[in-house]
Structure formats: C-alpha cells, structure tokens
Amino acid sequence: MEIKVTTRQRDYSIFIEHGLLKKARSLIGEGFNVFIISDDGVDDKWISILLDQYPDSPLFRFNHGEANKNLNTYRDILSWLARNRANRHDVIIGIGGGVVGDVAGFVAATYMRGIRYLNIPTTTLAQIDSSIGGKTAVDLGGIKNIVGAFWQPSLVLIDPETLSTLPSRHVNNGLAEAVKMGLILDEKLFELFEGDYESHLDEIIERSLILKKEIVEQDENETGIRKLLNFGHTFGHGYETVGEGRYLHGECVAMGMMTVLENEEIKERLHKVLQKLDLPESCECDNEKVFSIICNDKKSAADGIDIVQVDEIGKGHIERWSFDRIRRKLG
Numbered sequence: 001m002e003i004k005v006t007t008r009q010r011d012y013s014i015f016i017e018h019g020l021l022k023k024a025r026s027l028i029g030e031g032f033n034v035f036i037i038s039d040d041g042v043d044d045k046w047i048s049i050l051l052d053q054y055p056d057s058p059l060f061r062f063n064h065g066e067a068n069k070n071l072n073t074y075r076d077i078l079s080w081l082a083r084n085r086a087n088r089h090d091v092i093i094g095i096g097g098g099v100v101g102d103v104a105g106f107v108a109a110t111y112m113r114g115i116r117y118l119n120i121p122t123t124t125l126a127q128i129d130s131s132i133g134g135k136t137a138v139d140l141g142g143i144k145n146i147v148g149a150f151w152q153p154s155l156v157l158i159d160p161e162t163l164s165t166l167p168s169r170h171v172n173n174g175l176a177e178a179v180k181m182g183l184i185l186d187e188k189l190f191e192l193f194e195g196d197y198e199s200h201l202d203e204i205i206e207r208s209l210i211l212k213k214e215i216v217e218q219d220e221n222e223t224g225i226r227k228l229l230n231f232g233h234t235f236g237h238g239y240e241t242v243g244e245g246r247y248l249h250g251e252c253v254a255m256g257m258m259t260v261l262e263n264e265e266i267k268e269r270l271h272k273v274l275q276k277l278d279l280p281e282s283c284e285c286d287n288e289k290v291f292s293i294i295c296n297d298k299k300s301a302a303d304g305i306d307i308v309q310v311d312e313i314g315k316g317h318i319e320r321w322s323f324d325r326i327r328r329k330l331g
C-alpha cells in the first residue's frame with residue numbers, strides 16, 4: 001500500500017508492505033551516498049538486510065534508549081557525517097524506533113541546512129505515529145523534545161515484518177497510540193481492538209497512518225485540529241515525567257486517557273482494551289508532582305489547559321479545563 005503525504009515542505013510517500021525492507025534499494029534509488037543511522041537495540045537482522053543492499057554505506061549505531069536522544073548523540077552523528085564527507089546530495093536513512101527517527105531526522109534537518117531523510121520505522125510506535133508528521137527533536141536537561149525542527153522525510157518504508165523481533169511491551173506501547181486514534185477519530189479502528197486485534201495489525205497500522213496523514217496535512221504546525229492527537233497526553237506527559245523512565249510513552253498515554261475520560265461507558269470499553277494489551281490504567285505516582293508538571297507545560301494558558309475529551313467514540317473534541325478541575329481529576 002502507498003500513502004501519499006502532501007506538506008508545505010515536500011510531498012512524500014509511505015509504503016507499507018511485508019518484506020519491503022528487502023527491496024528498499026529499488027524504492028530509494030541510486031546516484032548518491034547513503035548514510036545509515038540506527039541504535040544498538042534494533043535487531044541486527046534488519047540492519048543486515050539494509051546493509052546487504054548498501055554494502056559500502058557507513059553505519060552509525062548509538063546506544064539505545066531515550067537517555068541517548070540528546071545533544072551528545074546528535075553532535076557525534078554530525079561529526080561522523082562531516083568526517084565521511086557527506087554532502088547535500090546524499091541521503092540519511094534512519095532505521096529504528098521513535099528515538100532513532102527523532103535523532104536521525106533532526107540531524108538531517110540541520111546538517112548542511114538540511115539533507116534528504118528516509119525513515120524505516122521498526123517499532124509499532126514509530127510505524128503508527130512518529131514516522132509521520134515531520135517532528136524531529138532531541139531532549140535536553142531532562143526536558144523531552146526541547147531542541148528540534150520540523151523536517152519532513154522524503155520517503156517512509158514500513159515493513160511490518162520488523163515487528164517480529166520487537167519485545168511485546170514495546171509492541172503494546174505503540175498500539176496505545178492507535179487506540180487513541182480510534183477514540184478521537186475512528187470508531188472502526190477502536191472496535192478492531194475489541195476483537196481479535198492481533199490478526200488485524202496491518203489494518204491498524206494503515207488506518208492510524210491515514211488518519212494522522214489527514215490531520216497533519218490540515219495542520220502541519222499544530223495550531224488547530226492536530227491538537228486532538230494530544231488526547232491522553234496532558235496527564236500522560238505528567239506521568240511520564242514523574243515516572244522518570246518507569247513507564248513508556250504509550251503506557252503513559254493509556255493512563256492519561258483513563259484519567260481524563262468522563263463518559264463511563266467509553267471508559268469501561270477502554271478499560272477492557274487496555275487489559276487485553278497489558279497496558280497500565282493508573283499511575284502509582286505523586287499526584288501533586290504530576291499536577292505541577294501539567295501546570296508548567298508549554299501548552300498551558302493563563303486560565304487553564306486545552307483538554308481533549310471523548311463523549312462519543314470517534315469524535316474527540318477540545319475543552320478548556322481550569323487548573324482546579326485538573327487537580328480534582330488527579331484525585
């Protein structure tokens with residue numbers, strides 16, 4: 001399947017197909033140097049399949065994990081590119097999860113004022129969410145994504161086979177974002193999780209991507225409708241920060257959705273889905289700290305925060321909540 005994305009920066013295609021990685025070169029093309037970036041957690045098997053097609057290409061693998069999504073890694077990669085005389089006609093391929101995508105994308109956005117970036121996402125989170133939208137960033141001083149740029153990829157290749165080596169905790173972590181998409185935009189997508197979702201993984205990835213594409217095309221810089229994607233993220237962000245690495249991002253979104261939802265019937269349906277996915281529903285953390293993080297978030301206004309709410313599955317909307325109301329919700 002091919003999904004064409006149109007943005008102000010450039011148009012590009014996302015291809016989704018089992019076994020796609022083996023024919024990456026035929027889609028990427030020739031006549032330029034390729035620089036491959038990954039981390040050491042991505043299964044070697046996938047890197048080898050890519051390297052077999054680009055035997056002379058330099059490969060940079062940094063230590064895996066959010067803690068390495070930082071300026072040191074970023075600088076090391078820039079130095080490596082410069083040492084290897086990468087130029088503006090060359091191409092960077094990021095192969096890995098959201099961490100690799102964010103770092104490699106930010107490198108591509110800034111090296112020589114921007115060079116072509118190709119993304120091969122290998123986690124559910126990256127395939128469903130982070131590989132589309134053009135957001136790239138690294139963390140600084142404990143603040144996530146504080147240094148970054150909007151830089152659209154030139155091509156995204158999704159091979160669902162790569163998920164076969166991903167630990168189940170990470171598989172489910174990424175699926176939390178698809179559950180979110182279903183709740184705010186697509187009842188059918190949510191219902192897939194209520195059934196035998198494992199046999200519909202491809203459809204889940206495709207539906208989520210199409211939804212995100214439509215939102216991003218309408219609102220590239222996150223000033224309007226794209227805010228809907230923040231469902232579960234306001235409280236989730238608080239849990240993620242206070243949890244200090246205990247919880248993964250999608251797990252925090254899962255807990256954040258449960259905290260914010262007010263419709264009991266929808267909450268019950270979500271509870272059943274999260275149980276199935278082995279995702280946490282409430283955070284064992286200091287709510288006073290969570291509240292303080294939410295209040296200091298860059299998205300908060302003087303009189304409160306825009307919160308995404310769902311009263312009918314597939315139809316998210318935005319409400320302004322006072323800080324008092326947020327505090328009460330945390331219990």
Ligand SMILES: NC(=O)c1ccc[n+]([C@@H]2O[C@H](COP(=O)([O-])OP(=O)(O)OC[C@H]3O[C@@H](n4cnc5c(N)ncnc54)[C@H](O)[C@@H]3O)[C@@H](O)[C@H]2O)c1
Pocket residue numbers: 039040041042043046064065066069096097098099100102122123124125126129130131132133134135136144145162163164165166167170173174249
């Ligand atoms: N740019 C965006 O729009 C956007 C959106 C959401 C999240 N993010 C970012 O994404 C990051 C999280 O991404 P993630 O959940 O993919 O985590 P991740 O990139 O850390 O990957 C999770 C782990 O799985 C390993 N891995 C990756 N692919 C594998 C495979 N096929 N087989 C085995 N192991 C594999 C990785 O090495 C890592 O250890 C966060 O930094 C978050 O801020 C970005």
Ligand SMILES: [Zn+2]
Pocket residue numbers: 177233249253
């Ligand atoms: Zn998210």
